[in-house]
Amino acid sequence: MSSLSFFRLKVMGILLTIVGGLIILQVIRIQNSAEARSLSADAIKNYDYEERKIYPERGSIFDRWGRLLAGNKEVYEVGVDIRYVKNPETIAQMAHEILELDYDTIYNRITKDYVNSNIQYVVLSDFVPLEKITAISETKENYKRLTPLNKGEKLPSLEGVLWTPHLQRSYPENALASNIIGFYSYKDRDQGRGYFGVEEKYNDLLAGSPIIVQVPRDPYKVREVPTVAPGASIVLTIDKDIQANMESIAANAMKRNGATSVTIVVMNPKNGEILAMASTPNLNLNEYWKYGEIFPDPTPFNRAIGQTYEPGSVFKVLTMAAAIDAGVVTPDTPFLDTGEVEIGGYTIYNWDRNAWGPQTMTTCMQHSLNVCLTWVAQQLGPTRFYQYLQAFGIGRKTNIDLAGEVNFPLALPGDNNWYPINLGTNSFGQGVAATPLQMITAVGALANDGKMMAPHILQSVVENGRQYNNTPQVIGNPISAKSARTISQLLAVSLEEEASDALVDGYRVAGKTGTAEIPGPNGYVSNLTNASFVGWGPVDDPRFVVYIWLEKPKSSMWGSIVAAPVFSQVVQSLVVSLKLPPDTIRQGLVQK
Numbered sequence: 001m002s003s004l005s006f007f008r009l010k011v012m013g014i015l016l017t018i019v020g021g022l023i024i025l026q027v028i029r030i031q032n033s034a035e036a037r038s039l040s041a042d043a044i045k046n047y048d049y050e051e052r053k054i055y056p057e058r059g060s061i062f063d064r065w066g067r068l069l070a071g072n073k074e075v076y077e078v079g080v081d082i083r084y085v086k087n088p089e090t091i092a093q094m095a096h097e098i099l100e101l102d103y104d105t106i107y108n109r110i111t112k113d114y115v116n117s118n119i120q121y122v123v124l125s126d127f128v129p130l131e132k133i134t135a136i137s138e139t140k141e142n143y144k145r146l147t148p149l150n151k152g153e154k155l156p157s158l159e160g161v162l163w164t165p166h167l168q169r170s171y172p173e174n175a176l177a178s179n180i181i182g183f184y185s186y187k188d189r190d191q192g193r194g195y196f197g198v199e200e201k202y203n204d205l206l207a208g209s210p211i212i213v214q215v216p217r218d219p220y221k222v223r224e225v226p227t228v229a230p231g232a233s234i235v236l237t238i239d240k241d242i243q244a245n246m247e248s249i250a251a252n253a254m255k256r257n258g259a260t261s262v263t264i265v266v267m268n269p270k271n272g273e274i275l276a277m278a279s280t281p282n283l284n285l286n287e288y289w290k291y292g293e294i295f296p297d298p299t300p301f302n303r304a305i306g307q308t309y310e311p312g313s314v315f316k317v318l319t320m321a322a323a324i325d326a327g328v329v330t331p332d333t334p335f336l337d338t339g340e341v342e343i344g345g346y347t348i349y350n351w352d353r354n355a356w357g358p359q360t361m362t363t364c365m366q367h368s369l370n371v372c373l374t375w376v377a378q379q380l381g382p383t384r385f386y387q388y389l390q391a392f393g394i395g396r397k398t399n400i401d402l403a404g405e406v407n408f409p410l411a412l413p414g415d416n417n418w419y420p421i422n423l424g425t426n427s428f429g430q431g432v433a434a435t436p437l438q439m440i441t442a443v444g445a446l447a448n449d450g451k452m453m454a455p456h457i458l459q460s461v462v463e464n465g466r467q468y469n470n471t472p473q474v475i476g477n478p479i480s481a482k483s484a485r486t487i488s489q490l491l492a493v494s495l496e497e498e499a500s501d502a503l504v505d506g507y508r509v510a511g512k513t514g515t516a517e518i519p520g521p522n523g524y525v526s527n528l529t530n531a532s533f534v535g536w537g538p539v540d541d542p543r544f545v546v547y548i549w550l551e552k553p554k555s556s557m558w559g560s561i562v563a564a565p566v567f568s569q570v571v572q573s574l575v576v577s578l579k580l581p582p583d584t585i586r587q588g589l590v591q592k
Contacts, residue, residue, distance in 0.1 A: 053190075056208035057167055059231035061181060061198060063240040064273075064459055070181055070199070070285070072167040076128045078136065080110050081121050085160035090143070094158060098135050099125045110160075124161075127187070133163050171285035177243050179279040179302040180236070180457060182403065183288035195288075196301045198236065198457065200403035205461065206231045232463035237273035237456065242266060245573045246278040253566045254280055258554030259531075263303045263436050264570060265547045269444040269536060271472035272453030274400075275544070277437075279303045301404055308408040308433040309549070312516025313351075313368045313559070314534045315429025315439075317491065319377055320365060321446055322388035324490075325483035328379040331362045331490045341371045344420030348374050351515065365512065366494040370428045377427035382413045385423060391478035392442035393452065394434055400455045408433035429516055440547040442478075443534050446488060447510075447542035449481035492539045502535060502564040504571045506582030511535025511567060513559035518552070528552050533563035537571060538583055546570050 061070035078099065080091060092107035101124065109122050140158040148155055169186040171178075182197030184206075194203035208231030250262040266276040279302050283294050300306030323329045339355030341348050350356065350370050356363075364372035377385050389395065395410025410432065411418040425431040434442075437455060445452035454473040461468045479487075491510035495502055502511050514532035517524040531553050536545040546567060553562045580586065 053210050053212050054228050055210045056228040057230040058169060058184065059206040059208070059233040059462075061206075062233065062235045063177075063238055063243075064236060065239065066235065067240050068172055069177060069236070069240070070184075071170050071172065073170040074130065074165050075126075075168045076130070076133050076163040076165050077123060077126045078128050078133070078161065078163045079121055079123045081160050081162060082110055083120055083160070085110060086157040087154060087159075090156040090158060091161060094136065094139060094161070095124050098132055098139075099128065101125060126189075127168055128163070136161065136163065173240070174286060175282045175284045176240065176247065177238060177277075178282045178285050179304070180238060180243075180274075180277050180402065181285060182301070183283070183285045183291075185288065187289070194403075195291075196404055197402050198234065201401050202234055202458075205463075206234070208232070229464070232461050234458060235460045235462065235467075237268075237275065237459045238277070239275050239577065242574065242577045243276040243278065245577065246276040246570065247282065249566060249569050249573065250278040250280055253550060253562075253569075256555065257550055257562045259562075260551040261303055262551070262566075263547075263549040264566070265304050265436050265440050266570070266574065267440050267444055267455060267545050267547075269447035269453065269542050269545045272441075272444070272455045273459070273472070274455055274457050277302070277304050277457075300406075302402070303549070303551075304436045305400060305402055305405040306435070308406060308435050308438075309530050309551075310430055310433055310516045310519065311439055311532055311549075312429040312514035312530060314443075314512050314514030314532045314547075315432065315434075316365060316368065316373050316427070316514075317446065317487065317512045317534065318389065318392050318394070318442055319373050319380075319385070319427045320361065320490070321479055321483060321487040322385065322392075323376045323380055324361075324486050325388070325450075325479035326380055326384055329361050329376060331360065331486065331493075333361050335359045335361070335364060335372050335375060337364075337369055337371055339371060341374050341424070343374060343378070343424040344422075346421045346424075348424045362490050362493055363497075365490060366498050368428075368513065373427040374424040377423050382420075382423050385427070386410070386412050388478060389426075389432075391476055392445065393438060393476065394432065394442060398437055398441050398455050400437060401458050405437070406435065407438075429514060436547045436549050439534060440545055443536070443547070444545050445476065445478050446484050447536035447545045448484070450477055450479045450484040452476040452478060488536075488539050488542075491535075495535075500560065500564055502533060502567045504537075504568050504575070506584070507537055507571060507575060507580070508539045508583055509535050509537035509567075509571060510539050511564075513564055515557060515559040527557075529557040529559075531557070531559035531561075531563045533559055533567045535567050535571075538580070538586070540583070540587070543578060543580060544571075544574050546574075 057072055060068060063069055088107055088110045091110060092103045095101040095106040096103040143156050143158055146155050169184040180197050182195055182199035184194050184199050185192045194200040208229060211228050246264045246266060250264050254262040261280045264278040267274055281294050283291060295301055337356040337359050339350055348370055356367055356369055359372060389410060397405050397407045411422060422431050441455050451474050454475045456470060458470050460470060488510045491512055492508055495511055512534055516530045517526060518528045518530060531550040533548045536542045548563050548566050550562050556562050
C-alpha cells in the first residue's frame with residue numbers, strides 16, 4: 001500500500017473517531033439535558049404512570065359513650081382492562097346478573113368503545129359491596145378451571161375484570177341524629193365534602209391531609225399504595241339513647257298534634273353540652289342524595305339552629321328574670337291587671353282579652369299575662385331591658401360548633417326599625433325572633449346560678465392516638481345566682497299552682513309555656529301559632545334544660561295543651577337515661 005493511501009486511511013480513521021466521539025458526547029449531553037429529563041418525565045406521566053391524590057380515611061364520629069355514628073366501610077370499584085378480555089359476552093352477562101347492569105350497554109362498552117376510542121380501562125360499577133365481589137371472584141375462578149371440549153371452542157371467561165377496594169362513608173344508625181351529623185358526599189370520590197352539621201363544621205379535621213403519588217396505569221403493575229395518616233375522629237356530647245328517645249317523642253308529637261315540625265333540644269346547663277337535638281324532618285344519611293326531596297327549599301336542615309321564630313310567652317322568663325335581677329320586682333310584687341295597657345300609642349291585651357284583677361309576679365307568670373309583662377318591662381325601661389336581652393345573647397349567634405346556624409338581629413332603641421311599642425311586645429316574645437338554641441342557651445343561665453354556658457356538640461377530638469377534650473366555656477353572667485334561684489322557684493310554683501301538664505311525679509321542675517301568633521305579609525295570622533315550652537330540673541340541682549317547639553299545631557293552638565305534655569314526656573325519659581332518682585330519695589342520700 002502506498003504512503004498516500006495509508007495517509008488517507010489514517011485521516012479517515014481519525015475523522016470517524018472524532019465524529020464517533022462527538023456522537024457519544026451528544027448522546028450523553030442529550031440524555032442529561034433539561035429537555036430530556038422533561039420528555040422522560042412527561043412520557044412516564046402520560047404513558048406509564050399517572051399522578052393520583054390519595055385521600056386519608058375520613059375520621060369517625062362517635063356519641064359521648066364511644067358508639068359509632070359515622071364511619072367508613074370497604075367497598076369496591078369494578079372495572080375491565082379491555083386488553084385482557086377473552087370473552088366480552090361472559091363479562092356482560094356477569095355484570096347483568098351480579099351487578100344488575102344492562103347487558104347490551106356493558107357489551108358495547110367493552111367492545112365497540114374500545115375499538116373506536118382506544119379506551120383500555122372501563123369502570124363497570126362503583127361502591128360495590130363485598131358480597132358481590134365474592135360472587136364475581138368465585139365465578140371467575142370457576143371459569144378458569146374449565147377446559148374446551150372441542151377445538152376452537154370459546155370458553156366463558158372473566159379475564160380482564162378487576163376490582164379495587166376503597167372506603168365509603170357509612171352511617172350505621174341511618175337517620176338517627178342526622179340533623180346534627182350532616183352528611184359526606186361520598187359518591188364524589190375526588191371532590192366529596194361534608195354538608196351540614198358536624199360533617200361540614202369539622203370537614204377539614206375529619207378529612208385529614210391527602211398525599212400525591214405516582215400510580216402505574218397498568219392495573220396489573222400496581223403495587224401497595226402508600227399509607228396516609230387518617231383524619232381525626234371526634235366524640236360528640238350527645239347520648240345516642242337520649243337522642244333516639246327525643247326523636248321518637250318529636251315524631252309522635254308531630255303526628256298527634258298535626259304540627260308542621262317539632263324541635264326538641266336537651267342541654268346540660270352546667271357545662272353547655274348538648275345531650276340531644278331532635279328536629280323534623282330527618283334524613284337517612286346513607287341516602288344523602290335524597291336531601292332535596294326531604295328538605296325542599298326553604299326547609300332548614302336543622303330547625304334548632306337554622307330557623308328563627310317569635311317564641312312568644314317562653315320569652316317572659318327572660319323579662320321576669322331581668323326585672324328580678326334589677327330589683328324592680330320580687331315574686332310577691334302586686335299588680336292590678338285591667339286587661340289592657342297602652343304603650344307607644346298602641347293597646348296591648350292579654351291572650352284571652354280578659355282582666356285578671358289583683359295579681360303577683362308569680363301569678364302573672366302562671367296566667368301568662370301580657371299586660372303584666374309589659375308593665376314589668378316598663379319598670380325596667382328600654383335601656384336596661386335591652387341590655388339584659390343582649391346579655392342573654394338574644395340577637396346574636398351562639399357560635400355552636402355546627403354548620404348552618406342563623407340569627408335574627410335584635411332591634412334596639414335608636415334603630416330605624418325600633419318603636420316604643422317594641423318594649424311591650426318584646427317583653428312577651430312577639431316582635432323578637434330567636435332560634436331554639438338561642439333560647440335554651442339564654443334560659444340555661446337561669447338553671448345554672450346565672451352563668452350562661454357556650455352550647456357545644458364536640459366533647460373531644462382523637463388524633464394521632466391522642467385525645468383532646470373540649471373545655472366548657474362561660475360566655476356570660478346575665479343575672480346573679482340569687483336571681484336565678486328566685487326565678488326558678490317562681491316558675492316551679494307557677495307550674496304547681498296551675499297543675500300544669502308539664503309536671504312530673506317525683507321531680508320538681510321549673511318552666512314556662514309559650515304560644516305565639518305567626519307573622520305574615522299582612523300582619524299576624526290568627527289561626528296559626530307556634531307552641532313552645534322551656535323548662536329545667538330538678539329545681540334544687542338542675543341537670544337538664546329542655547326546649548320544645550311545635551310549629552303550627554292543628555290539635556290546639558295553645559302551648560299549655562300541646563307543648564307542656566311533651567315536656568313531661570321528655571323529662572320522664574331523661575330521668576331514666578340520666579339515672580336521676582326522685583327528689584326525695586336523692587335529697588335523702590345527700591343528707592346522709
